Amino acid sequence: MRRMTCIAVAAAMAATLLLAGGRPAGAAESINLFGWSEYIPQSVIDDFTKETGIEVNYEMYASNEEMLAKLFSGATKYDLIQPSEYVIEALTKEGKLEKLDVVELPNLKNIGPEFRGLPHDPKLEYSVPYMSGTVGIVVNTEKVKDPVTGYRDVFQEKYKGRIVILDDPLEIVTWALHTEGLPPNAVNKENVEKVKPMIATWLPLVKVYDSDSPKTALLNGDVDLGIVWSGEAALLYNENKKFQYTLPKEGAHRFIDNLAIPKGAPNKTGAHKFINYVLRPEVSVKISKEFPYTNPNVEARKLLTPEERANPASYPPGNPKLDTFRDIGENAVLVDKAITDLKAKSGA
Amino acid sequence: MRQESTAFAATVTGRQRPPGGTGWLLLAPLLVWVVAFVVAPAAIMLVYSFLKRGTLGGVVWEFTLDNYAAVADPTYLTIVIRSMVFATITTLLCLAAGYPVAYLIGRASEERRNLLLMLVMVPFWTSFLIRTYAWVTILKNQGLLNSVLLGLGVIGEPLELLYTRGAVILGLVYTFLPFMILPIYSSVEKLDGALIEAALDLGAGPLRAFARVIVPLTSPGIAAGVLLVFVPALGIYAVNDIMGGGRVDMIGNIIENQFKGNARNWPFGAALGTAMLVAFAFSYWLASRRQRLAEFGR
Numbered sequence: 093m094r095r096m097t098c099i100a101v102a103a104a105m106a107a108t109l110l111l112a113g114g115r116p117a118g119a120a121e122s123i124n125l126f127g128w129s130e131y132i133p134q135s136v137i138d139d140f141t142k143e144t145g146i147e148v149n150y151e152m153y154a155s156n157e158e159m160l161a162k163l164f165s166g167a168t169k170y171d172l173i174q175p176s177e178y179v180i181e182a183l184t185k186e187g188k189l190e191k192l193d194v195v196e197l198p199n200l201k202n203i204g205p206e207f208r209g210l211p212h213d214p215k216l217e218y219s220v221p222y223m224s225g226t227v228g229i230v231v232n233t234e235k236v237k238d239p240v241t242g243y244r245d246v247f248q249e250k251y252k253g254r255i256v257i258l259d260d261p262l263e264i265v266t267w268a269l270h271t272e273g274l275p276p277n278a279v280n281k282e283n284v285e286k287v288k289p290m291i292a293t294w295l296p297l298v299k300v301y302d303s304d305s306p307k308t309a310l311l312n313g314d315v316d317l318g319i320v321w322s323g324e325a326a327l328l329y330n331e332n333k334k335f336q337y338t339l340p341k342e343g344a345h346r347f348i349d350n351l352a353i354p355k356g357a358p359n360k361t362g363a364h365k366f367i368n369y370v371l372r373p374e375v376s377v378k379i380s381k382e383f384p385y386t387n388p389n390v391e392a393r394k395l396l397t398p399e400e401r402a403n404p405a406s407y408p409p410g411n412p413k414l415d416t417f418r419d420i421g422e423n424a425v426l427v428d429k430a431i432t433d434l435k436a437k438s439g440a
Numbered sequence: 441m442r443q444e445s446t447a448f449a450a451t452v453t454g455r456q457r458p459p460g461g462t463g464w465l466l467l468a469p470l471l472v473w474v475v476a477f478v479v480a481p482a483a484i485m486l487v488y489s490f491l492k493r494g495t496l497g498g499v500v501w502e503f504t505l506d507n508y509a510a511v512a513d514p515t516y517l518t519i520v521i522r523s524m525v526f527a528t529i530t531t532l533l534c535l536a537a538g539y540p541v542a543y544l545i546g547r548a549s550e551e552r553r554n555l556l557l558m559l560v561m562v563p564f565w566t567s568f569l570i571r572t573y574a575w576v577t578i579l580k581n582q583g584l585l586n587s588v589l590l591g592l593g594v595i596g597e598p599l600e601l602l603y604t605r606g607a608v609i610l611g612l613v614y615t616f617l618p619f620m621i622l623p624i625y626s627s628v629e630k631l632d633g634a635l636i637e638a639a640l641d642l643g644a645g646p647l648r649a650f651a652r653v654i655v656p657l658t659s660p661g662i663a664a665g666v667l668l669v670f671v672p673a674l675g676i677y678a679v680n681d682i683m684g685g686g687r688v689d690m691i692g693n694i695i696e697n698q699f700k701g702n703a704r705n706w707p708f709g710a711a712l713g714t715a716m717l718v719a720f721a722f723s724y725w726l727a728s729r730r731q732r733l734a735e736f737g738r
Contacts (some may be wrong), residue, residue: 157704161699182495183496186496253600260702301686313582314602424705428703432689432694
């Protein structure tokens with residue numbers, strides 16, 4: 093899923109090299125796109141080039157932090173990046189993003205109201221939601237018969253050695269904050285200390301930590317339940333309906349991956365054209381079909397088949413309690429340390 | 441025992457003639473390579489380890505010793521020790537499995553030797569990550585191995601193979617075995633058969649001949665193999681993530697997380713890296729010093 097496996101990156105890189113070799117050398121207009129791996133269908137990029145004549149140099153990353161590192165190394169001047177919501181907030185704070193020219197983005201109207209007015213970019217001045225998703229519970233209902241509706245239900249002694257979770261310290265801490273009834277974005281020393289004992293009881297039950305492809309362990313039958321990205325759960329559901337996705341009743345993380353233009357981008361016009369192109373319903377729906385996350389483009393959603401719209405991992409029913417992440421600054425260090433400590437103890 | 445000590449003598453004693461003008465010219469590409477890809481990165485790492493964390497990754501140019509204070513934490517000590525235990529087990533298993541193979545290849549006839557050597561190197565034609573994922577398909581719950589064992593009726597329930605410590609060790613041994621075989625092979629190849637015969641003629645049993653003649657004569661290969669396996673095995677984290685389920689962190693995971701994880705704490709990652717480098721260089725220096733003393737004392 094979103095941080096996908098390195099194999100696919102390697103394969104994609106090899107493919108890019110081959111393509112690059114076959115391309116006629118010319119001074120055609122181009123944009124440098126730096127996006128998540130396994131997130132933008134090649135057909136969308138090809139069609140954009142066909143229509144506009146703008147070449148897209150597509151580079152991929154596997155984590156927001158990797159993207160930041162390469163962005164600020166300055167080796168390549170990127171025109172478009174694809175950060176998650178809390179990274180948009182951090183980048184904006186530091187003045188590292190270009191303000192978007194709304195006039196050039198008429199298709200921005202397709203973005204649904206629930207993706208507007210969010211704290212990371214309340215007026216969508218610096219970022220446009222590309223795809224969204226949640227972090228929730230997926231259960232192999234053939235193996236797990238009891239209802240699993242919240243974090244506490246997952247982390248039970250009887251599921252020891254049958255659980256996969258994201259290898260992501262901040263995610264784990266926010267699950268515990270939700271469970272304790274604390275606000276998920278109140279990540280500070282006091283609260284982290286408060287939830288540590290609970291996490292200490294959780295981690296020894298976990299069999300696999302995987303942020304790249306948590307579906308693999310579930311699909312292979314090595315684990316029976318887990319807390320994963322919704323896109324992964326949607327793909328599992330498409331594979332076999334026995335994989336059911338639920339959003340934890342205590343509350344869950346809604347992540348939003350966005351398109352944004354870094355400060356000093358050489359081809360801002362081209363970047364705007366690409367954003368506007370992707371916002372077209374008929375283009376956006378192609379992305380949804382390949383990567384079944386929650387599409388923030390409401391017009392594109394209408395073009396999905398009823399079956400695709402009924403996938404509970406892509407479009408969770410009901411009115412779940414969802415929060416986006418905020419930039420937690422320095423506190424990220426203590427989150428990382430807390431989980432490292434607890435993991436070191438649990439794995440002993 | 442002249443032959444035995446040559447490999448170490450080349451690095452630890454000053455008995456060689458210093459290189460002349462042509463010598464330096466021939467050395468230049470290697471020196472450039474070493475400076476660009478070993479010295480410079482290590483220097484950057486050292487400098488970064490004394491700076492402060494930047495909010496969006498990177499560093500802020502303010503001097504601090506906090507990163508080293510954070511390194512001296514019992515958790516990291518536990519993790520380093522665990523990584524060393526894994527690396528040691530891997531090295532010993534590679535030695536046990538690799539020595540006989542290297543010996544057989546080294547003593548085989550020339551055409552068979554080339555074929556066998558090629559077989560050792562064939563895995564390198566495929567990406568290391570792809571080979572590691574291949575192990576997942578073999579070891580997983582409904583994987584190749586479990587299916588075969590179930591089909592043969594050897595077991596009634598699938599064995600828990602993947603995401604265990606055993607799986608991590610298996611993955612590490614598999615990854616590093618060629619690095620043990622190749623240097624030992626090159627020592628075995630140079631082995632003088634007459635010396636072994638002499639040992640046997642003079643009344644040494646096969647075991648004694650092996651322990652007193654063959655092992656000492658191939659010890660440069662063993663030393664090189666041990667280094668080539670132990671050092672990378674200590675730092676590698678991909679095998680642990682893919683085959684171990686990332687359940688226990690190795691020191692490599694911790695360092696990686698400082699750059700590619702939530703914390704974005706480059707200076708701390710650099711301090712951990714520097715500490716590992718210093719610890720390793722120091723133990724290497726101790727080991728080679730002891731070796732030198734042992735030789736002089738002989």
